[in-house]
Amino acid sequence: MGTTRDEDSIENGHNQEAVAGHEREEETLHRRKLMGDSKDEVEDEVKEIQSIEMIFKDTKVPSWQSQLTVRAFVVSFVLGILFTFIVMKLNLTSGIIPSLNVSAGLLGFFFVKTWTKFLDKSGLLKQPFTRQENTVIQTCVVATSGIAFSGGFGSYLFGMSEIIANQSTTANDSQNIKNPSLSWIIGFLFIVSFLGLFSVLPLRKIMVIDYKLIYPSGTATAHLINSFHTPQGAKLAKKQVKALGKFFSFSFLWGFFQWFFTSGDGCGFASFPTFGLKAYENRFYFDFSATYVGVGMICPYIINISLLVGSILSWGIMWPLIENRKGDWYSKDLSPSSLHGIQGYRVFISISLILGDGIYNFFKVLSRTIVGLSHQLRNKDPNSILPLADKTSAEAKAASFDDQCRTEMFLRDQIPSWLAVSGYVIIAAISTAVLPQIFKQLEWYYVIVIYIFAPALAFCNAYGCGLTDWSLASTYGKLAIFTIGAWAGKDNGGVLAGLAACGVMMNIVATASDLMQVFNNSIPIFPSLHPFEASVLHIHKCLRDQFLTKRLPLIQDFKTGYMTLASPRSMFVSQIIGTAMGCVISPCVFWLFYKAFDDLGIPGSEYPAPFALVYRNMAILGVEGFSSLPKNCLTLCYIFFAGAIVINMIKDVTPNKYAKYIPLPMAMAIPFYLGSYFAIDMCVGSLILFVWEKINKAKADAFGPAVASGLICGDGIWTLPSSILALAGVKPPICMKFLSKNTNNKVDAFLSS
Numbered sequence: 001m002g003t004t005r006d007e008d009s010i011e012n013g014h015n016q017e018a019v020a021g022h023e024r025e026e027e028t029l030h031r032r033k034l035m036g037d038s039k040d041e042v043e044d045e046v047k048e049i050q051s052i053e054m055i056f057k058d059t060k061v062p063s064w065q066s067q068l069t070v071r072a073f074v075v076s077f078v079l080g081i082l083f084t085f086i087v088m089k090l091n092l093t094s095g096i097i098p099s100l101n102v103s104a105g106l107l108g109f110f111f112v113k114t115w116t117k118f119l120d121k122s123g124l125l126k127q128p129f130t131r132q133e134n135t136v137i138q139t140c141v142v143a144t145s146g147i148a149f150s151g152g153f154g155s156y157l158f159g160m161s162e163i164i165a166n167q168s169t170t171a172n173d174s175q176n177i178k179n180p181s182l183s184w185i186i187g188f189l190f191i192v193s194f195l196g197l198f199s200v201l202p203l204r205k206i207m208v209i210d211y212k213l214i215y216p217s218g219t220a221t222a223h224l225i226n227s228f229h230t231p232q233g234a235k236l237a238k239k240q241v242k243a244l245g246k247f248f249s250f251s252f253l254w255g256f257f258q259w260f261f262t263s264g265d266g267c268g269f270a271s272f273p274t275f276g277l278k279a280y281e282n283r284f285y286f287d288f289s290a291t292y293v294g295v296g297m298i299c300p301y302i303i304n305i306s307l308l309v310g311s312i313l314s315w316g317i318m319w320p321l322i323e324n325r326k327g328d329w330y331s332k333d334l335s336p337s338s339l340h341g342i343q344g345y346r347v348f349i350s351i352s353l354i355l356g357d358g359i360y361n362f363f364k365v366l367s368r369t370i371v372g373l374s375h376q377l378r379n380k381d382p383n384s385i386l387p388l389a390d391k392t393s394a395e396a397k398a399a400s401f402d403d404q405c406r407t408e409m410f411l412r413d414q415i416p417s418w419l420a421v422s423g424y425v426i427i428a429a430i431s432t433a434v435l436p437q438i439f440k441q442l443e444w445y446y447v448i449v450i451y452i453f454a455p456a457l458a459f460c461n462a463y464g465c466g467l468t469d470w471s472l473a474s475t476y477g478k479l480a481i482f483t484i485g486a487w488a489g490k491d492n493g494g495v496l497a498g499l500a501a502c503g504v505m506m507n508i509v510a511t512a513s514d515l516m517q518v519f520n521n522s523i524p525i526f527p528s529l530h531p532f533e534a535s536v537l538h539i540h541k542c543l544r545d546q547f548l549t550k551r552l553p554l555i556q557d558f559k560t561g562y563m564t565l566a567s568p569r570s571m572f573v574s575q576i577i578g579t580a581m582g583c584v585i586s587p588c589v590f591w592l593f594y595k596a597f598d599d600l601g602i603p604g605s606e607y608p609a610p611f612a613l614v615y616r617n618m619a620i621l622g623v624e625g626f627s628s629l630p631k632n633c634l635t636l637c638y639i640f641f642a643g644a645i646v647i648n649m650i651k652d653v654t655p656n657k658y659a660k661y662i663p664l665p666m667a668m669a670i671p672f673y674l675g676s677y678f679a680i681d682m683c684v685g686s687l688i689l690f691v692w693e694k695i696n697k698a699k700a701d702a703f704g705p706a707v708a709s710g711l712i713c714g715d716g717i718w719t720l721p722s723s724i725l726a727l728a729g730v731k732p733p734i735c736m737k738f739l740s741k742n743t744n745n746k747v748d749a750f751l752s753s
Contacts, residue, residue, distance in 0.1 A: 053405040053565070055230060059130070064413045064567030067132040073577060075111045076137050079104060080144030080581055084589050086716030087145050089291070091154030092593060092600065092607040094670065094678045096295060103244070103709035104145075108137035109228045110241040131229040135566040136574045138225065143578030147586040150510045151189055154609050156477070156502045159616035163601040167613055168339050171620045175441060175493040182591050184438050188503070189583040191431040195451070196458060196508040197575055198423035225564050240706040247707050251290040251714025258288065259722060261736035270606075273738050274680075280738075282315045283675025292678045294711030296685020297704055302660060303667045304682045310668030311676030319346065329631040336603075339617070343603070344630045346673045347617055352637035353669035354614070356644025358475045364652070369460055406562050413567040424455070431504075439500040441493030446484050446501060454508040477506035478618060485622035494623035499615060596723040610674050644669075 083104065090097045116129045151157060158164060161179050165172040178184075228237050262268035269288040273280035296304050322345055326332050334341035339348075428451045436444050457476055485498025561571040599605035601612055626634050644665035651662045671679050685708070692700040739747065 056131075056565075061409060061565050062127075062130060062132060064569040064573075066127065067130070067136055067567060067570040068573055069127065069133055069136075071112060071115065072133050072137050072574075073140065075108055076140035076144065076574075076578060077581060079107055079111075079137075079141045080578065081585055081589075082107075082713065082717060083141060083145035084148045084582070084585050085719050086712055087148040088153060088586070088589050088593060089607075089716050089719050090295070091149060091611075092609045094292070094674055095154055095611045096292075096299070096670065096678070096682075097149060103705075103713060104138050104141040106228075106237060106240055106244065106706065106709070108141060109134055109225075109237055112137065113234075131225050131564045132561075132566040132570065134225045134228060135561055135564045136570055139561075139571055140574040140578035140581075143575050144582040144585060147189060147193060147579065147582030148589065150193070150507055151185075151582075151586050151590075152499075152503050152506070152615075153586065153590045155611040155615045156481075156499045156506070157185065157188075158601060158609050158612040159614075159619070160496055160499050161601065161612075164609070164612045164616050167343075167603070168617070168620065170339075170624060171490070171495045171616075176495040178439065178496055180590070180594055182587055185587040185590070186583060187434070188438055189507075189587065190580075191427070191434055192504050192507040193579050193583055194576070195424060195427045195431065195454075196510065197572070197579070198420050198427065236702060240703060243703050244706040244710040244713070247294075247710030248714040248717075249710075251294070251711045252718050253714075254288075254290055255715045255718035255722070259718075259725075260732050261734045263732040263735040264737070267732075267735040267737050269736070271738065277738070277740050282320070283677055284311070284315065284680070285677050286680050286684065287677045289678065289681045289715065290711045291715040292681035293685040293688070294708040294715075296682030297689045297708035297711070299682060299686075301686050301690070302662075302664060304679065304686045306663035306665075306667035307671055307679035308676065308683055309663045311671040311679045313668070314346070314349075314672040315676055318349075340630050345633050345636065347613060348621075348629055348633055348637055349640050350669045350672040351614055351618060351621075352641040353644045353665050353672065355478070355618075356641040357648060357665040357669070358478060360645045360648045362475045364648075366460065406565060409565045410562045410568060413569045415568055415572055435500070435504070439496060441488060441497040442484075442500045443488070443497075446487065446497065447504065450480065450484075450501060450504050450508075454505065457505075458509050473506050473510035476509045477502040480505040481615070481619050482622040485619050488623070490623040495616065495619040498619040498622050502615065502619075592723045592727075593719075596726040608674065610670070614673070 087097055112129050112133065119126075152159075158180070160177065162172075162177050165177050228234060258269050262270070271280075272285060272288065274286040275284050279285060319342060322329065323342055326342075330341045330344070336343065338344070428448075432444050432447045432451070435447050436442055480501040481498040484501035485494040488494035488497035561568060593607065594600055597605070597607055600607045601609045603613075629637070647662065647665050651659045651664075654662065689700060689704055689708075692704065
């Protein structure tokens, strides 16, 4: 994630700087040493410029039905559960979710490859493992775990609950509350999660073939999968899996070890006052979380620095100053969690930063989308191929061969347009009738209005994401909160109606583009590199450039399938099956958290679900205005709202070599409410990667994402046994707590008396 946004790359997304031949050869030699290849073997390969599809020309592409194997969906189901736990934990702690696509693709490849190798040795292998089947697994897993985010378990859906409503003195009446229940959550997700799939189906040829949009995330994932199925990529994948497994084990065992010391509130390593007790009171400490160390290794450096800057600005400067105004700006008698006190400043100033950043990027990407679309329509040449920068004739020929193979395969298994239209209409009709039964406050005509505008918004989002890799799904969701909430009104359950409308809109639009990507940019394509080399560069840059993400959308999946020769039909079916699995798995995992942890959603707890309160308060603002804000809070909100826009403008007009040091307002906003403990963890992860890159950059590029994924996966999956222990009433045997000298003397005196 070391690159930053380059605005020129948006205008000229395909015209990236070619890698110089001499530098490319040296880099190739360096990278291939990781796999133990001899210098002669590497040099022979570097001399030959070969297309990706030329490597697979002797491999028969299976039919779309053969790409959908039972083993693929069994592996997808297992990995879907694993990643759902990880995403759910991140969702309910800080809301920062890195891209897990490399882990899904890597583990899917490893499991099926191991199984097929065993069958092959036994003479029982009937169907070899192909890159098309690997694409199906990756698509299905990401679609499954994606529901854990787009389902709103850490935002709009949990924001409806009584737990979150009780943290506010306004709009906490019964008509604005709906507590979680497995039955209605599963039903709601099944109704809203599939509509977006049908809304973007007619766009697949336009976006991928006609306009040749790059879709950086989908392209990077395709290069990853293609490389796995080359001899060189398979060697590296084996080593990457080994590294992932090693750090997975370490992370899991570390979580298990920490559990023994957490028998009470404020106990354990997570409460270690690293920088002193005063800093700990202001939430500055390292909490020994392997998850966020891993997340820090995946997120870009500027994101982690932005989080730290936001932490220092809020908890280091602003909140102590505002607390000194207690009794003047707000009452001394209020509880620390009251939104009329210091908590109100934390929440609403954070919201103002989020909205300022979101609105700026909404208009920025929308304008670029309109300009890009008009340019495409004026200059559309259906016979043109993807332009490649500084191509030699041999490279251009290879690229042309790739395009011919991919276009032929992509157009072979078409999905009828009538299926998309009829599917959308039928699901829209069903949900229009059923959603008002789930949410009484959400009138049927609100739903119809959303479904009328959603396809157009989905198209804009899909096209904008194809140009820039920026998704505005969350911005459209916030727009639905304010418009539908205000339309319903304060006295008619407008808060609940707005949150429900947010869920409907986000699920439709998010399918057409990456969900909640706050920091992305176009990823350079290196078509002259060997597929293995390209995959390392692509996936490293892709992961390092994604801040928050949930899943590859359908169009992104079509782009991935296009580049791996996977059938559009198999992509669509795997999305359908993955989404269906996610609609059941995610609510069940959330229910486990909900029942196992009594303090779920409470500020300062292990799982505070910060965005649930943020989304609910957005809905309250939409129906009540600013009357509920504490003194001078509105003025500060205006300042930070404008500040977010100004910072983005400065970042966009500043040359890239300086702009990469300017912090991001969205990232700065998160610790305003939560504190800096996870930001410090993530900065430690960045420091580890930075030192690793200085020592051996090639190895850090190749194995950094695998190590980070292992740390995230191990700590994330520990949540399952810890939840089961909590449900069974098993308590840790030890409480490790840290006290000041005076407090400790008082405790000693009390115990000795």
